[in-house]
Amino acid sequence: MEFTIGGRLEVRITPADVGKRVSVRRRPEGAGQGAMFTDTVGVLTSWDDGVLSITPKSGEGVRIAESTLVAGKVVPAAPARRRGPAASFDELARACARAWQPVESEPLGDWRLRAAAGFTRRANSVLPLGDPGLPLGEALGRVRRWYGERGLPAYIQTATGAEGTQEELCAELERHGWLREVSAEVRIAALAPVGDLDAEVTAVRLHREPDTAWLSRYQRFDTPGDHVLRVLGSGPSVWFASVPGDAEDGTPAAIGRCVVDGRWAGFMAVEVGPEYRRRGLATSVMTALARRALDEGASAAWLQVETDNEGARALYDRMGFAAHHRYHHFRAAE
Incomplete structure (x- = not known):
């Protein structure tokens, strides 16, 4: 060197x-x-x-x-590999967690208790990558108390469908009366083909922080408090994309978020206003973000999509994203 x-x-x-x-x-x-x-x-x-x-x-x-x-x-960015990525569950789960970090967390053995004043289940659920260090019944009691002290429902995020995932834990949670509420797919793809898409990116603006206009399009909270901004801004290298719209209040036509983390680029918060759909804006946002991630040396992409979001699933199919595993949020019964 x-x-x-x-x-x-x-x-x-x-x-x-x-x-x-x-x-x-x-x-x-x-x-x-x-x-x-x-x-x-x-x-x-x-x-x-x-x-x-x-x-x-x-x-x-x-x-x-x-x-x-x-x-x-x-120094020049490391050349991106153009083949599809291979990923273990543990590697991908930890990359996903680093891209959406809570405001506070605490270990329970190999589990991680996470909270962010209730903003999204991902930031307010247990990540159980390993052994809690206690018999399961005791660990679940500890989880209930920890979230109860914060006035939050107790959630555990589990995964199925890939080697090393947690089918047995899912069965045990159901046996203990926990209820599965939401499921989503984690999909992966080679990053270079996304950056190579023939998309119009000249109108896409990239920023390091979400401005007021970006937040006005992101409809996942009532008031953008400090806890929201801390979660959105968390991750190794975070980028926010927006496409200007024609609304008088400056609300963008489309937005997106990308976190670059070593070889991985994670895509989140890709949203298009209803009046701007079917214009290719989601593709433009993802292509612009992918090109920036390639510049930073990433070569593989991941995203999460809920199983009932047919429009997004069709878009990601066309981009080459394939299912790696599913994750589920289990909630403690009242």
Whole structure:
């Protein structure tokens, strides 16, 4: 990894490079001049108040104090693979979870209890990837109490249909009186074909944060409080897309959200106003987001679609997305 120009180490990145793939070298905080350097390569996702956040291929963000940098440069994105992705359930489930993070969470063995003041089931349900460390009946009691203390219904998100998923846990939850409320498919595809679609993307605007106009199209909450913005803004490298509409209040015709996380790009919140449908706007939004994700080195795509959303399922079929597994939300009986 070469950083030198004429034998000198130089920092050649700035906050203007947020969103680009970078390589940086730093010394440990408080270390002397002779300390060993540490190198990090990944997407520069933020640079605020003297701290850089970089997301490498692992998806686990790294925070670096600006004062510790000794060198840095922008590097070309890794070439995207054009074949379809292969994914284990555990890898994909963890990528999905990183793309939609709660406001607070707590471990229960290998389970993760998640809450975000009730905004979406995904951010307010248990992610049971492993053993809770307790007999199941005791673990379910702990789950009920934890959510009850927060005034929330107790949900557990399970998965079926792929190797390593949780068919036995689903059966046990039903035996304990938990009720399955919602099911959805997790679909995957190669990312490059989505970015290569012949779609009109010139009107699609990409932003790092959801503005008031974007939020006016996203109809999943009553009031966009801090908890909503924290969930929407969570993830390694987050992008928001919008297509301007002709409404006087500035509400976009279409919106979308994408989280780039190592080799994965996750698509969420793709919505088109009823009066703008059948114009290809959803395809335009996803194509623009896919191209940005390809620029950041991603090569595979995932999304979630509810099993009764026939219009979206048909669109994703045409884009090459295939079902990987299903997830289900079980709710504790009153």
